[in-house]
Amino acid sequence: LSLSLSLSLRIRAQISRQRSSPEGRESFCHPTMIPYATVEEASTALGRNLTRLETVWFDYSAEKSDYYLYCHNILFLFLIFSFVPLPLVIVESARSASGWFDRYKIQPKVSYSLSDMFRCYRDVMKMFILVVGPLQLVSYPSIQMIGIRCGLPLPSLTEIVAQLLVYFLVEDYTNYWVHRLFHCKWGYEKIHHIHHEYTAPIGYAAPYAHWAEVLALGFPSLIGPAIAPGHMVTFWLWIALRQIEAIETHSGYDFPWSLTKYIPFYGGAEYHDYHHYVGGQSQSNFASVFTYCDYIYGTDKGYRFQKKLLQQIKEESKKCKKQVGGEKFD
Template sequence: MPLLQPLWTFLVGHSSVLQSPVFPVLFSLSAYLSCCAPFLLLDLLSSRWALVRRYKLQSQSSVSWSSAWSCLALTLYNHMVFLFPVTLMHWYLRPLHLPQEAPPLGRVLAQVLVCLLLFDFQSFAWHLLHHRVPWLYRSFHKVHHTFSSTSSLTTEHSGAWETLSLGFFAAVTPVLLGCHPLTELLFFLLNIWLSVEDHCGYDLPCSTHRLVPLGLYGGAPHHDLHHLKSNCNYAPYFTHWDHLAGTLQTQQD
């Protein structure tokens, strides 16, 4: 029996929830806010606790709670006004099929990694294009650069076009690879976490980029520098595309 079978059997037992037209939006929002929560706690503590503040990438910055609410409001607006109608149409045109058997763990891990690599390339190309073409930057991407100092809730501070584009990349990638629904779900969760961690504004001892050797994964320092300078580090996660394009910068550069 596959190692993931008990988890998948439990989820299939709640198939009415998984197959609901509102599930993708509720899942996305709840996963996103859950990932933001620990970093919001750090933001609360950093103003009073030097031990926390030492890990901030921009130590002079602090989170304005009015701006945090503005970010949250835009996220809710995009999900309700734009993402929900799209997921409703997808639910109608392509009903979710839930197989009874879970995929092997090895296949899940391999496909999640490939999904991340493919999404990283798609986002890099999209991101670079929207910085190199002034009209695209002004019309669509500039909203995301409202804040030069990142915090967790700035992750989804984006206009409708950017939200839909990146959402499309994340949704279509596992479909192209023929992934099992459980693999899709785990990829979505990991992708949301890594995206929030990219924008968290902290370089913590347990950060993902410290767990990946040889500087292959940029993480929060990589992306925070992009928001600070705006002319480097266009890939969301890995560093190889920026290295090949000559757009890679580090804090030491």
């Protein structure tokens, strides 16, 4: 967090110096995002040659407004909502038809047809067109206010990783409490029950929710960038990764090869699936990404008890099979 804040302060200081100069005041009033006419001017201002990525960024964005670049999120979200869950659709269809992937299905008794999954996607797209897209179009002032920058230099990999870590941790903590609030009687009955219509979640159901919930959960996503403002590229990555993570945790499958299993304190599909399985009565597993909040505040006890119980049943079943096998051998 301190590293990310330090980098952000340095960048803000540089922007402030640019704005205080006559050239800077003129360039920052210009509708384009980069106050340099050529790559050479940008290199002179930075005191070094642009990297290859910075040159690509300059060529792409020099004549585009910051608002236009921010609105790229609409396209990114559409692509993520539409195509990232597609492999899960194939897996679910193959499992329903032939029993493949049964061993990885968290709730194997529940199957979804193509029409079921398409219906979910259709409803998500309605929400996207009516709420998510318009929200992106009108929320740019908040991005300006918190200090997301679009110019040069591009952030280093260290800065991107540090800020993304801050964003995930902050969003996870604030989302935990918003989610718990939605599980109070009024919040669940009026708003959150829509998301829980899928007691066995599927990838397309990750953004499936009441419009008020979509709006409410947008605020935790902005708190991290407000604490540690970064570049628009980092913001794009943050929004994309958060949605991809949500689709993964709503996949309904626990794949042993998932790379997220190597992330410390990561919840994952099995963890969140329990929350949907219990449904409206659930007072467990509220966290969106990590498990530390549920552990600290004691809201994972039901999940841990069930997991322990299932493990005991599995071990007893193995013992019984061994005993039966031994008797047959005798």
